[in-house]
Amino acid sequence: MSEPTLLIRDLHLSFRTYTGIIDVLHGISLHIAKGERVALVGESGSGKSVTARLIIGLLQMARGTRVDGLLQFEGRDLEKLSQSERHALRGTRMSMIFQDPTSSLNPVYTVGAQFHEVLRRSAPGIGKTQAMERATALLDEVLIPDPARVLASYPFQLSGGMNQRVMIAMALANEPSLLIADEPGTALDVTVQAQTLKLMRDVVTRHGTSVLFISHNLGVVREFADRVYVIYKGRLVEQARTDDLFDNPQHPYTQALMRAIPRITGGGIPDIEEASERFHEPLIVHESCGEPGGAR
């Protein structure tokens, strides 16, 4: 087995505030193999989004943040990299897609200008013409009909679905090996969301990009991911291949999540009625998908 694209070991995160220390992650371990699509599923506040931001390195900038544990990307320990080395990875080797496509694009620049800036991350000297050519190709790939028009437009002139595709194209522009998708398309309506996800799945498969897919929506995850981690209150509770998990959910929390599915097809927040003591039971790992090196 080759080096996983992402390897996380016993990751702890806490915030220091005026009122004391708040623990957010209580030691989670996960990995993503090359080209693998992995989902991290949990309700809001479970720690899934902070995990994404820890990987990309956004959270470390905030004051009062304490991080412990191993964060390894393509065999390199991220925490041991210098600021600038780490910085160099962002937008080039790893990139991220956000929840609300329209508000995640800068409102005062055209899509083309923003593409240009993204492309300059890997090719600093890239000229405008070249950048537009490359962007057109990327937009073609995400099946955007009239790329030239879109590139000349401002985000508020485009539909949400269109902006989502723009974001996907942008995220893949520099051929990253890891794509983090934080609840992509939650702000869109269900049909558009489904279409976009299918498109994203096709494109990452073609590029062989590893994906960390963060969601609260098990239904969406089933369509997209190869493997699933379920997270509850800063702890992983179950890990399995997608099919296994849906066929045979074992952890009480996962089972509760499953029961909530019908109610969440609309993309709403899973509504798990009563928090049960049993949700705190330890991690259950399904067969044949343990962590490399056997870590828990």
Place this chain on the structure above:
Amino acid sequence: MTRTLAILLRNPLSALGVLLITLVVLAAVFADVIAPFPDHRGAVVDFANFNKAPGWPYLFGTDLVGRDLFSRILYAYRISLFLGVVVLAVAVPVGVTIGLAAGYLGGWTESILMRVTDVFLSIPPLVLAMSIMGLLEPTLFNGMLAVTAMWWPWYTRLVYNLARGEREEGYVLAAEVIGSSRLHIMFREILPNCVPAILTKMTLDLGFVILIASSLSFLGLGVQPPTPDLGSMVAEGAKYLPDSWWLTVFPGLAILVAVFGFNLLGDALREILGVDE
């Protein structure tokens, strides 16, 4: 209310604001008790002690006819606060009503009301007040009139923008569907949603009214002597710079302290009540 106060006191800056305002208000209310020379607020002359530098018993020194500056500043606060409260008490209801009407009713009402408001807003505030004060007699009443005339349009604009946004909100539509009267919708449905913004602006404006009023009297268009007034004290004292610096510096600082206090408080309220600038 108590909760708001508690939040206010937690932040050092807003606590300072609360402290300053409390001091200013206490100074104004209890001027008779605090002032070492209460009769110096009026036409008293004491040429034996004129133009004295700060010291004892004249904390801030004396003016050119021998009156205690500290006492006069305390009484000047009284006038300033009174003026501020009266101006807002008139300007806010007027401005808010017009703004509500324009914002909610729309159409011709909106066009006419907002154009008139624009006319008032197109004369720089101080210039409008100055013209009115200059052309009428400079008295306290005319001063309040002039400042009020320049103040209401800002509330109209504020409430107009808010009301225009609220017009499309569900609760307004709901009220319309069940046949509530327009007055009811304007004052009972929309107005309460504008209250935090109005309240915040009023706090800030108390400071700014004091500031504008002092500017008017600085130009000789304010309250007339012997009534103590911070702006005219600065103007009068400025003639004797730099030798008799206290004549200018203390009244100037007095304005600064009051307005600073209201600003700190207003800023804090804005954050607590979640009002946009």
Place this chain on the structure above:
Amino acid sequence: MKKPSIFLAAALLAATALSPLHPLEAAAESVLRLDEVAVGEMDPGKASDYADSILMFNVYDTLVLPIQGGPGYAPHLAESWEMDGTDFVFKLRSDVSFQSGNPLTAEDVVFSFERMNALGQGLSFLFEKVESAEAVDTHTVRFKLTETYSPFIASLVRLPIVDKKLVMENLGDGEGEMKDWGQAFLSSNSAGTGAYSVSAHNPQDETVMQKNADYFLGVPDAAPDTVRLRYGLEAATVRTLIAQGKHDISSQWLPPEVMKALAADGAQLFTETGGGGFYIKMNTAKAPLDDANCRLALAKAYDYATGLAMVSISDGVAQGSPSTGGVPVGMYGSNPVDRKLERDVDAARQYLADCKYDPSEFTLQVSWIGEVAIEERFALLMQANFAEIGIKSEIRKIPWALFTEQVTNPETTPHISQIFANAVTGDPDTLLYPMYHSSVRGTWQSPEYLDDEQVDAALDKGRKAATPEEREVAYSQLNDRLMQIAPTIYAYDRQSVFVASDRVKAPALQDPAKAFGLDGMGFSFRLMEMTGQ
């Protein structure tokens, strides 16, 4: 965003460092800098204020001038004159040219008089008694009066001679043959024979004058080459500019404290006595001051000594000296120096008791002229003094222009107005007649609205009397009557004080033997000497 602001700050600093705070004056060029509160009126036909007078006396000349250090008038543009009852014939000098190069002729004198008369502004009232002026020949001019008017020669110091030819070439829009009488032109151009000509006039900033090398009397080298008359500077600004050596003579309106501070730093004090006083005028046409007893009560309640102390600057120099009555000390009919007016509260109460009004039923309006800071203090002093005998009052600040409008109606005229006035020609008639004669009630000089037969009679007599002795008697009678009916509180006899740097000498303002005894005349720049740095 940060870079440009740092750049700007650096640029500002650099600019400041480069800018010399004491710009080097060109050695050959001497500059006199002085200031006045009000903007100088350049049109000589409209001149009335102090600043106007300074401009007028330097840019224009008059037929006669007051004799320095003594009474009487000396020839100036006129070589000589003869009088025969109501007829005055003047022989003009033949060697005088206007700044334009046009020679001075009798036509110019006639034109100047007619222009002043037609405009009816400024001090034109001084010439009401002139029936006509005619040019007898090129250098002879005859004035015909309607009646005997002994102050006529004195009045001539207020008849500036204008360059008719130049003005006629520059008439502006207007109706009739003379159109606007050249008002538009003369409001920003000079057309005189004077020792200085105006090179720039910015009503908010300053008037700049240059020495006239061709002046008919010649201008000494020591006199300033350039004069800058600045307007509306704050007292604090003047104080600093003088202390920093960037200003030469202050206006007389600088508050006494500021003068004190400057004198303590070694500045000079110039003085000028123009025959006048500081007058607290009471509106005799309005209750309760239509009762002489009420007025007398106020006149007795007023604290003369404190008032004088307020305007004292240093030992021996004050902006006033004690008043002895209705006529300033030194003029015809004045009371002796030792009969100082003094406060007498008991007498005041007595008069008040005799007054038909009850003090609890009225509030006096005490006004002060907004441009004259010191008057506010007098207003406060009065308020305190009057309160002591139980009279309430309120203080009102009135800008000068508004004041002159308000006094045209007895109803809008405040109870109490404060006026600095002086004999504009040096003759008592020009001081007292405009104040008290019933025919000229309701001007800024006469807010008393006095209508008293005895006063009128004495004033008319003073005007017509031919000999000094007769005039002495007339004004003495007037003085007594004024003290009886108290239309005015005679606060003090005024003396103008100016602070000056050590760069300038002005004998006419420093040496009583060289003084003109006429307000503003001491500022004849040709008589000043610049003493270098």
Place this chain on the structure above:
Amino acid sequence: MSSVTRLILKRLGISLIVLIGVSMLIFTIARIIPGDPARIALGPSASPEQVEVLREKLHLNEPLPLQYGYFLADLARGDLGVSLYTNRPVTADIAQFLPATLELVLLAGTMMILIGLPLGILSARYRNSWIDGTVRVISILGVSAPSFVWAVILMLLFAYFLPLFPVAGRISDSYAIPSVTGFLLVDTLAAGNIAAFANALSHLVLPAFALALSGIGQAARLTRANMVETYGRPYIEMARSYGFPERKIARRYAFRPSLIPSLTIIGLDFAAMLGNAFLVEAVFAWPGLSRYGVAVILRKDLNAIVGTVLVISAMFLIVNIIVDILIAIINPRIRLSQRST
């Protein structure tokens, strides 16, 4: 027609209507006050006959709307009457004094932008740090005192006690600069006289800074508030996830979008300086239109008051139009919406 041209024309049209409203307002105020303008104009020694003649000439005996008509007709010919304060046509006075005020206000406005905005940016970037706290206190202090108090304090400190700057005027006497534009900074440069330029600038520094202080405070405060809000926007996080440098994020992602709401208020502040110039010009003996305005208001010089207020209001409107155009340039949403209507 380009969208910006369309916007300018539309705003000019509205401004013209507003300006007519302003003229009616100020004209009415000026005519209904107590006191006879003719009497005031003629001065202390005019006879009742002279006053009556002038009243007739000024149409003061006509009904008010007719007077306004005459006023508009005169105005159309560029005639605002004669000022009794200076005895000159009001238009000549305004032409002479306006440049001085504009020069002062423009420099103050420049200071407001060049100091206020960076302070706000700094405060937002390091929010809740001591830098932020200091900037906030400074900016609230800035708006908490009227400009005349700042003028007096600055003058006391930097002209009296520490004589770094001159106390009054626009330029030292010793420089004779031919007036071309009336803007001394321009005229001195045009004359090629660097020393005179520096001298004029040193005269400008204190009054302009006193005038700018409250604007600086306001600009810093607003920029901070809007930037803090913008920093919370998703596209900032997105930009960070792409590893754009923080400086670039601050400039292109946080500052520029947040400038849009700030700009409106900064425009208002800039315009308010035209009013506050009244206070500062009085202290520094600055021979500008505002000082003229105070003088004529105190003297009830009606023609001059009406003229000054009209001109200042026109300036105010022009500033607002410029701000609207700037916003349209920065904010594509407004620019593009103009195209579609």
